[in-house]
Amino acid sequence: MTQFDYIKDIARFGLENDQEKLKDSLQEMIEHARKSKKTNLAIQLQSILKEAIRHHSSGGSLKTSSGIRFETPNSKGVDELILDQVTSDYRLSDLICTPQIKESLDHFILEHRKKNLLQALDLPIAHKILFYGPSGCGKTLASYVIAGELEKILLVVNLGAIVSSKLGETSKNLAKIFKMAASGDYILFLDEFDSLGKVRDYSQDHGEMKRVVNTILQLFDYLPQSTIVIAATNQVGMLDDALIRRFDTQIGFELPAEHEIEELIQLTLKRGVFTLGSKSGIKRLIQKAKGLSFYSIQKTLISAMKRSLYKLETDLVPAKVEIDKAIWEKLIEEEKTAISNSGKV
Numbered sequence: 001m002t003q004f005d006y007i008k009d010i011a012r013f014g015l016e017n018d019q020e021k022l023k024d025s026l027q028e029m030i031e032h033a034r035k036s037k038k039t040n041l042a043i044q045l046q047s048i049l050k051e052a053i054r055h056h057s058s059g060g061s062l063k064t065s066s067g068i069r070f071e072t073p074n075s076k077g078v079d080e081l082i083l084d085q086v087t088s089d090y091r092l093s094d095l096i097c098t099p100q101i102k103e104s105l106d107h108f109i110l111e112h113r114k115k116n117l118l119q120a121l122d123l124p125i126a127h128k129i130l131f132y133g134p135s136g137c138g139k140t141l142a143s144y145v146i147a148g149e150l151e152k153i154l155l156v157v158n159l160g161a162i163v164s165s166k167l168g169e170t171s172k173n174l175a176k177i178f179k180m181a182a183s184g185d186y187i188l189f190l191d192e193f194d195s196l197g198k199v200r201d202y203s204q205d206h207g208e209m210k211r212v213v214n215t216i217l218q219l220f221d222y223l224p225q226s227t228i229v230i231a232a233t234n235q236v237g238m239l240d241d242a243l244i245r246r247f248d249t250q251i252g253f254e255l256p257a258e259h260e261i262e263e264l265i266q267l268t269l270k271r272g273v274f275t276l277g278s279k280s281g282i283k284r285l286i287q288k289a290k291g292l293s294f295y296s297i298q299k300t301l302i303s304a305m306k307r308s309l310y311k312l313e314t315d316l317v318p319a320k321v322e323i324d325k326a327i328w329e330k331l332i333e334e335e336k337t338a339i340s341n342s343g344k345v
């Protein structure tokens with residue numbers, strides 16, 4: 001198939017609203033772009049696909065942001081650069097993390113609750129925070145938590161798409177985004193922050209990377225202290241040291257420990273309809289799930305919940321459903337295999 005054929009398929013499935021086939025065609029087109037060395041196109045499509053999948057998968061039984069979108073007069077010309085403008089219902093209790101991470105987030109949030117006091121006393125406000133760590137361990141979620149706790153609008157920007165689209169325009173686009181963020185009570189969320197490091201790979205002109213990094217450094221300095229900027233990356237090693245140093249707070253997220261997997265299960269089953277039965281059986285499954293991210297574990301558990309529900313073969317809402325542990329175990333195994341085959345951790 002040629003790129004032309006993929007585009008035709010994508011247009012057809014998009015118009016027919018066939019999400020599954022649309023995603024498959026997109027995936028095939030990404031592969032095709034990769035093989036034909038159209039790296040920028042592949043990366044941008046991958047970013048779009050990833051965001052869409054995330055968006056969908058969090059729409060199930062998980063709580064999502066309120067989804068209220070805003071049109072602001074300042075958003076002219078930056079619309080296409082900003083992926084989403086949302087408020088969030090997430091709270092700290094939605095995030096499972098170590099006491100150290102919780103404390104760092106608490107402090108950061110408090111700085112903004114006490115903003116007026118700090119300003120009156122001429123004290124600086126920490127407003128730049130870096131989240132790093134493996135995929136699916138809470139970086140995006142923590143950003144929504146900060147937005148929810150502070151009741152601010154989150155401007156979601158995928159830096160991957162911006163940096164790779166038109167390299168020469170990267171600095172200009174970044175300036176536009178920061179200007180918009182500074183114009184209101186926003187939190188700017190820069191996802192895939194490591195893309196800045198990748199400028200080096202795309203550019204024949206190595207100076208371009210330096211220019212983009214310098215722009216970001218200047219924009220950081222120019223940002224009012226009441227505007228929060230959150231950057232997230234799962235490849236912190238790609239980042240320039242000068243950039244990392246600019247953040248007031250840096251938080252490293254990790255794969256869940258056993259007790260965190262247990263908390264994740266409780267959080268996911270909190271409505272009480274679904275149960276997992278015997279304690280010893282759960283312990284064994286927690287062992288099995290070790291090494292997977294919060295996201296993967298929750299995803300497999302939710303699939304197991306649904307499949308156990310379908311097995312009841314009823315359309316009436318049941319008062320109790322016991323999750324079939326064998327189903328969950330199988331899904332965990334499948335997830336592990338899928339991840340090891342795709343080479344991701």
Ligand SMILES: Nc1ncnc2c1ncn2[C@@H]1O[C@H](COP(=O)(O)OP(=O)(O)OP(=O)(O)O)[C@@H](O)[C@H]1O
Binds near residue numbers: 054253294296
């Ligand atoms: N620490 C956590 N506590 C509770 N739920 C979590 C946690 N981490 C991940 N999840 C679940 O997994 C989903 C995806 O996590 P999230 O988007 O925060 O991952 P991420 O670290 O941003 O990954 P990526 O690097 O791929 O963007 C969340 O919406 C949530 O349902």
Ligand SMILES: [Mg+2]
Binds near residue numbers: 191
């Ligand atoms: Mg994320």
